[in-house]
Amino acid sequence: MEIHVDTGEPQVFRLAGRFTYQDNDGFTPVIEAAKSGSGRTVVIDLERLDFVDSFGIGLFLLASEAAKGQHNTLVVRNARGAVGRIFQLANLDVALSVEAAPRHSVSESLPRVGVRVSPLRREADGGCAVALSGRLTFADHETYEAALKEWVCAGCKLLRIDVSELDFMDSAGLSLLLLAREELERNGCAVELLSPRGKVAQLFNLAAIASVVKIRDDA
Amino acid sequence: MPEPAILLLADGVRVAPKPVHDLDAAGAQVVPFVEGMGLDSAHRILLAAGDFSRIQLGLHPPLSGFVQGDGPRPLELGRRCLDAVRGGGFCLSLIAATAYECDVAALCIRSIAQRFAPPEAVRDSIELALGEAVGNAVIHGSLGISSDMRASLAEYQHFHSLLEDRLRDPHFAGRRVDVAASGGGGHLTVSVSDQGEGFDIDSRLARSADREAKSGRGLGLIRQLAADVAGEDGGRTLVMRFAW
The missing domain is CATH 3.30.750.24 (STAS domain)
Structure with missing residues (x-):
């Protein structure tokens, strides 16, 4: 070095x-x-x-x-x-x-970037917020599972998951988001997804995910 | 003897005599990799240990692909890989453990963009479809994990521990996942193959996924993203076609 x-x-x-x-x-x-x-x-x-x-x-x-x-x-x-x-x-x-x-274009995002999860933030209105960035795919189970457990334990009434900095997601990543929604709702916490962009927005559209989870675009 | 159409440049890996013989019969010769070798008349595939920098080197011109040569099983190179390379495309053949660790869709889309220059919107669709196909090939194909194991957090944790076990088990982790891409003139064919048990892709393609489903969405998405999609080899290969 x-x-x-x-x-x-x-x-x-x-x-x-x-x-x-x-x-x-x-x-x-x-x-x-x-x-x-x-x-x-x-x-x-x-x-x-x-x-x-x-x-x-x-x-x-x-x-x-x-x-x-x-x-x-x-x-x-x-x-x-x-x-x-x-x-x-x-x-x-x-x-x-x-x-x-x-953030990098595809040409520089190698090798594996994976997903990054921000620490949970408590907002003025009583809700909580986290931000995902990078690439959320089938190989990100470990990072995501740890984050999900933290979210469930946080006891929020509303969790906003900001996906605006997420460059790429596959359907396994989408499943992880739906799993979070289900677990959190069982614990009395509503979930909103904020500001999908590019390929992530394309995936949300194709999977008609807006009918299942509330999606907000603040931009 | 005619010049072999494809050379596999072995960089620091040894290949057993039988795979060498099989490759030879398929028109691909294994030769030692020498830095700066002048073999521009032949298609060249890098055959090396599964290391990020070597994978990236193989995926970009002047080379025509990367084949991981340090897996626990004897080397096998599918016909699709060789055909894609002969047709001016590229191939990537990794063992499942390596394919899980490196982002295959991101690696391949760079090479596709460089070789075939699809417009950005098509490139995004290819990357999404490829991501789904590789995820299926690694998890459900080569690692042999059933697709309906993630409906709740408890099931998901079981899924996760099974995944970790399979990634450590050479029987599963050593199976290959191959991507082969070829085309030109506004067309691209990408195939993704695994060495799993196979499954009935056609019936799965015909099924529409529940919107709240936490698994089984991948093929439906691919069907929407690609111009055409078909299963081959008893469900071990998915062939996707794109046009622009």
């Missing part, structure tokens, strides 16, 4: 290549930066990082802890492909402050 440092505020570390157990020493400057000073922001940019193993994940968490101890903020941005996937699977998007990668 290579690390390039942009000095200035905030300090940005750009990681490139493969981050594995062999890169312990290479990551030391990031940990040092995370625990120096106080009230600072340190950014780790992963745009050019192709791979991270569990050892690398451990070092991200170590840097995060070091930053918290000094009241610094560690921001991880542009995790993509296999790296983004591993961050999701390890629930690192919760443990670390992870900024979503910018």
